[in-house]
Amino acid sequence: MQTTLAGKLLIAMPGIGDPRFERSVIMMCVHTEEHAMGLIVNKPREELTLGEVLEHLGLTARPEMQHRGVLDGGPVQPERGYVLHTADFDVAESTRSVCDGVRLTATRDVLEALAGAHAHPREAVLALGCSGWDAGQLESELQHNAWLVAEPDDAIIFGDAHSDKWARAIQSLGIDPGHLSSTAGSA
Numbered sequence: 001m002q003t004t005l006a007g008k009l010l011i012a013m014p015g016i017g018d019p020r021f022e023r024s025v026i027m028m029c030v031h032t033e034e035h036a037m038g039l040i041v042n043k044p045r046e047e048l049t050l051g052e053v054l055e056h057l058g059l060t061a062r063p064e065m066q067h068r069g070v071l072d073g074g075p076v077q078p079e080r081g082y083v084l085h086t087a088d089f090d091v092a093e094s095t096r097s098v099c100d101g102v103r104l105t106a107t108r109d110v111l112e113a114l115a116g117a118h119a120h121p122r123e124a125v126l127a128l129g130c131s132g133w134d135a136g137q138l139e140s141e142l143q144h145n146a147w148l149v150a151e152p153d154d155a156i157i158f159g160d161a162h163s164d165k166w167a168r169a170i171q172s173l174g175i176d177p178g179h180l181s182s183t184a185g186s187a
Contacts, residue, residue: 005031005138007099009156010038011148011169014180020075023166026131027084027157029096029104036133039073039082039104041125041157042165050114050126053081057108059115069160073127082127083110084157089121099152123158148173 010026026038051066061068073082087101091109098104103121113120133141141147150172156165170177 005036005149007102007152009041009150009152009169011150011166011173013146013148016146021131024131025156025165025169026074027098027102027152029082029084029098029130031138034135036138037076038131039071039084039127040131041071041084041127042162043072044069044162045072045128048128053126053128054111054115057111059112061115062120065114068126069162071125071127073129074131076130076132078129080106080129081111082106082130083114083124084127085110085121085124086158089113089119089124101154102152102157123154125158148175 005028008028010028012021012024016022021040023042024040025042027041028036028038030037048070049066050068050070051061053070054061083105084098085103085105087097087103089095089105089110090103091105091107094107094109095103095105110121110124111126114124114126142149148170150169153169153172156169159165167177170180
């Protein structure tokens, strides 16, 4: 069995070759021999708020959640919602542990909690769509230097400063983003 990347951040290298992932930071949620899945955490959908999504579902957002952004989690199943949240919220049989302190729930229960005044997670982000890879696909991309791997960071996962998350994730590895080349190489 390979080492899992679940619970890690994937950071797109310059020149990744796919505009959908240019300067993306992805929170990896699942990584097995059969497939991998993660959510882009630094690309908000400009035209959509959490309040609007909840209203569409017949729910009313708490005032502090009304204008929160919604993320574009990736090109797979763009109509499906996924919520990354802190470990202080759990729905039996529906919530998956991603890493220490971060959970994933993709059922209406977590949206109802975000709308309600009680029993909601301390931090949460809603992403529509996800990023997915078939068996061996992500490993191949890693071998071709398409991604860097970093430890998770709550400010990157849950924060609103989306425009600088990519640079901050790279800097967390001790790398100056300005020194990265868009051409891949191997030693």
